[in-house]
Amino acid sequence: MIGSLPPRYRISIDPVRCMECGRCIENCSYGVFSRDGDRIQVNSRNCTACHRCIACCPRDAISLEEHPCDYRSHPLWTREAREAIYNQARTGRIILAGMGNALDYPVIFDRLVLDACQVTNPSLDPLREPIELTTHLGKRPAKLDLRRREGGDVELRTRLTPNLRIETPVMIGHMSYGAISLNAQLAMARAAKETGTYMGTGEGGLHAALHPYQDRMIVQVASGRFGVNIDYLERGAAIEIKIGQGAKPGIGGHLPGEKVCADISRTRMIPEGSDAISPAPHHDIYSIEDLAQLVRGLKEATEWKKPVFVKIAAVHNVAAVAAGIARSPADAVVVDGFRGGTGAAPTVFRDHVGIPIEAAVASVDKKLRDQGIRNEISVIASGGIRGSADVAKAIALGADAVYIGTAALAAMGCRVCGNCYRGLCPWGIATQQPDLVARLNPDEASIQVANLIRAWTLELAELLGAAGINSIESLRGNRDRLRGYMLDESLMEVLDVRAVGA
Ligand code: SF4
Ligand code: SF4
Numbered sequence: 433m434i435g436s437l438p439p440r441y442r443i444s445i446d447p448v449r450c451m452e453c454g455r456c457i458e459n460c461s462y463g464v465f466s467r468d469g470d471r472i473q474v475n476s477r478n479c480t481a482c483h484r485c486i487a488c489c490p491r492d493a494i495s496l497e498e499h500p501c502d503y504r505s506h507p508l509w510t511r512e513a514r515e516a517i518y519n520q521a522r523t524g525r526i527i528l529a530g531m532g533n534a535l536d537y538p539v540i541f542d543r544l545v546l547d548a549c550q551v552t553n554p555s556l557d558p559l560r561e562p563i564e565l566t567t568h569l570g571k572r573p574a575k576l577d578l579r580r581r582e583g584g585d586v587e588l589r590t591r592l593t594p595n596l597r598i599e600t601p602v603m604i605g606h607m608s609y610g611a612i613s614l615n616a617q618l619a620m621a622r623a624a625k626e627t628g629t630y631m632g633t634g635e636g637g638l639h640a641a642l643h644p645y646q647d648r649m650i651v652q653v654a655s656g657r658f659g660v661n662i663d664y665l666e667r668g669a670a671i672e673i674k675i676g677q678g679a680k681p682g683i684g685g686h687l688p689g690e691k692v693c694a695d696i697s698r699t700r701m702i703p704e705g706s707d708a709i710s711p712a713p714h715h716d717i718y719s720i721e722d723l724a725q726l727v728r729g730l731k732e733a734t735e736w737k738k739p740v741f742v743k744i745a746a747v748h749n750v751a752a753v754a755a756g757i758a759r760s761p762a763d764a765v766v767v768d769g770f771r772g773g774t775g776a777a778p779t780v781f782r783d784h785v786g787i788p789i790e791a792a793v794a795s796v797d798k799k800l801r802d803q804g805i806r807n808e809i810s811v812i813a814s815g816g817i818r819g820s821a822d823v824a825k826a827i828a829l830g831a832d833a834v835y836i837g838t839a840a841l842a843a844m845g846c847r848v849c850g851n852c853y854r855g856l857c858p859w860g861i862a863t864q865q866p867d868l869v870a871r872l873n874p875d876e877a878s879i880q881v882a883n884l885i886r887a888w889t890l891e892l893a894e895l896l897g898a899a900g901i902n903s904i905e906s907l908r909g910n911r912d913r914l915r916g917y918m919l920d921e922s923l924m925e926v927l928d929v930r931a932v933g934a
Contacts, residue, residue, distance in 0.1 A: 434518050441479040442500035445472055449493035456485040456494060461856040461868055476500075482849040484858035516779070529779040530852035530862070531838065532679055532771040532816060533786075540790035540919070541822045545932060547913040548898040556897040563893040564903035567833050569670075570595035570739045570763040572807040593763060594739050596670050598833060599628030600889040601904055602823060604881070605814050605835030606652050606672065606743070608634025610687045610696045610708065611775035611852070612841075613869040614641060616861045619877035620840055621645035626882040627889070632835070635674060635685070635710060637699040638664055650741065653730065655684055656710035658700040662733060670763075671730050671738050673723070675714070676745030678772030678789070678815040680781040684710040691855055691864050720753075724760035731761060739763035746770060746792030746815065747785075751799035757809065758800055764810040766835065767792050771816030773838040775862055776853030789815045790829060794927045797830020797909050806909075820891035829927060830909040843884040844877040 443464055445456075452472060457465040462478045465485065479496070486494050503511055516527055549555040556563065570593055577589040604620050611634060618641060624631040625648045632650045633642070637659020642649060651668030653660050665671055676682065687696075687708035697704040717723050727740045742757045743766035744750065754765045769789025774782065793813045800806040813826040814835035823834050838848060845859040852862035860872030892904070901907050915932040916924045924931060 434522060437515060437518060438499075438501040438503070439476045439479075440499065441481050442476045442497045443474045443479050443485070444495050444497070445474060446493045446495070449491045451491055451493075453490060455488045455490065459484045459488045459858060461858040461863075461865075480849045480851045481847065482851065482858050483847040487845075527779045528776050528853050529782055529850055530774060530776055530854075531848055531850040532773045533783050534779075534850065535783045537788070539816070540788055540923070540927070541816075541818075541825050543917050543919045544790070544825050544914050544927075544929065545917055546821065546824055546828070546895060546899065547915070549900040553900050555900050556902055558890075558893040558897045561897070561902065563896050563901075564905070565600050565889060565892060565896075567598050567601050567904055568595040569598065569741075569810040569812070569832060571809065574807060593761075594737055595763070596630060596739050598630060600885060601827060601831075601833040601892070602627075602885050602888055603629050603650075603812070603833055603835050604631035604840050605772075605837040606632030606634040606650070606674070607775075607837060607841075608636030608652075608658075608687075609639050609699055610634075610636040610691060610864070612862055613857075613860055613864060613872060614639055614695070615869050615872040615874045616841070616844060616877070617642060618874040619844060619872065620881055621648060622874065622878035623840075623881035623885060624648040626878070627885040629885060630669060632672060633659075633668070635659075636687075636696065636708075637701065638667055639695070639699045643667065652743075653726075654710050655712070655714045656708060658702060658708060658710075661701070665730065665734050665738070668738065670741060671734070672741040672743055672766065673714075673726060673730070673762075674743045675717070675723070676743070676747075676768070677774065678745045678768030678770050678786055679774035680777040681745030681747050681770075681786045682712060683778070683781060684712040686710070686776070693864055696864065720756035720760065723757065724762075727760050727762045741766055741812070743768060745772075746787045746789055748787065750787070750792045751795040754796040754809075754811070755799050755803055755805065758803075758805045759808070762809060764812055764832070765796070766812040766814060767796055767831075768835075769793075769813070769815030772814055773841075774852075789813050789817075789826065791923070791926050793826055793831050794829040794911075794929075798928055801909070820888040820895065823888060824892060824895045824907065825914060827904065827907050828910050828914045829929075832908060839884065840881050843880045844872060 464478045466473045573590050579587045620631050635652050635654035646667040650670045650672050652672045654674040689705045689707045741764040742762045746769045757765045770786030810832040812833050813831035817834045817836050857863040860869050911929050914929045916929045917932045
């Protein structure tokens with residue numbers, strides 16, 4: 433017998449403050465609260481710490497305690513290790529989890545510090561002097577072939593490939609319809625349009641409600657090819673081939689049939705109620721040459737008018753793979769670090785496979801520079817970007833721009849409870865249940881997401897100004913403006929940064 437495990441959270445209601453309004457009962461989709469006469473009953477075992485009840489209680493009557501009763505402490509046999517064993521001993525199954533890597537690895541971003549000007553070099557004031565944050569994603573020609581025509585006009589003879597112009601280096605990454613609700617997608621698409629950036633569709637196709645925002649959408653082609661046809665490809669501003677995902681490198685995806693409602697089935701072009709399974713590999717890609725062929729095929733299908741990105745998970749040989757991609761006609765490589773979020777992933781993959789984005793992006797940038805092909809491809813960093821400082825550090829390590837995921841969800845109310853895979857998100861984000869989806873007002877949520885992107889963009893301008901840099905382009909790969917703090921020498925070598933004080 434294993435018996436019952438200690439509850440993870442304890443919810444308590446202060447009887448003096450509670451006025452028995454019942455909002456906690458209505459708002460909790462996990463069934464923590466119920467009414468017993470004029471008393472509110474609590475079942476803490478169902479709690480996921482989504483904080484919906486706390487946010488909705490008009491009297492601040494609810495408190496939540498994590499690990500109210502713990503196991504005997506042990507440095508090796510942590511609570512998580514023990515509970516995974518109890519769980520698997522009972523079920524014999526793979527354990528699933530949502531959101532990104534939850535292990536306590538040091539966050540490299542927090543051990544890097546940015547530079548600022550003092551006395552000998554002047555800083556810039558973004559309120560008085562323009563700081564250029566516009567970025568162009570795509571190939572840049574090594575040189576321009578210009579000819580003077582008769583009559584004096586200058587003709588550009590170099591064939592330029594299409595670039596994606598973003599007003600801020602912050603884009604919204606791919607979260608599919610199915611993994612998240614249509615209201616969540618709508619909110620983010622509107623925010624992308626408002627702020628002059630782009631958003632990914634994820635691998636779930638492009639719902640008709642998003643067509644008004646299609647010029648701000650990057651359409652994804654993943655191994656399941658859900659929702660992919662020529663109309664879909666032509667609608668997107670760019671196309672992204674998804675090879676891997678930071679939260680689960682090397683494996684595919686699975687949207688259970690019960691989530692495939694009529695609307696999702698139409699958008700994904702699969703039968704209603706059937707499991708949407710994305711295979712681990714693309715069955716037509718077994719080499720860089722195969723990948724290049726798919727890139728070329730997608731470009732050909734869209735008359736070479738759309739940039740094509742390739743997304744890979746950050747794994748040990750990420751730099752070599754990115755260098756191969758740079759030699760294909762692809763315009764950008766998206767590198768997704770091991771803290772990248774997910775709707776559902778086996779916990780063993782989420783927490784143990786892949787490498788952090790900081791090391792991945794630095795090694796990709798260095799490899800591309802060493803091979804003289806940095807301008808052949810843009811680098812987009814994703815996976816664990818939490819604020820404007822992370823954006824600035826990722827760019828200084830070599831990224832052209834970043835994708836955010838969890839941060840955009842948090843701007844809509846997500847509390848990073850990690851239960852997305854259960855489909856009961858009380859914030860209306862990671863759910864398809866109509867009553868829950870209706871809780872997310874796309875108009876309101878789009879303002880919140882746009883506010884977040886604008887606030888980060890303002891902070892970026894301030895950070896650049898303080899460092900005396902007047903364009904984001906000049907920060908890219910500029911490791912001289914970064915220093916490592918409490919990082920070991922071998923990691924600093926990978927990051928190619930010096931220690932604080934050096
Ligand atoms: S929402 Fe707050 S005040 Fe209302 S019943 Fe629940 S605990 Fe009491
Ligand atoms: S989207 Fe919803 S279920 Fe997923 S972590 Fe955020 S609050 Fe929890």
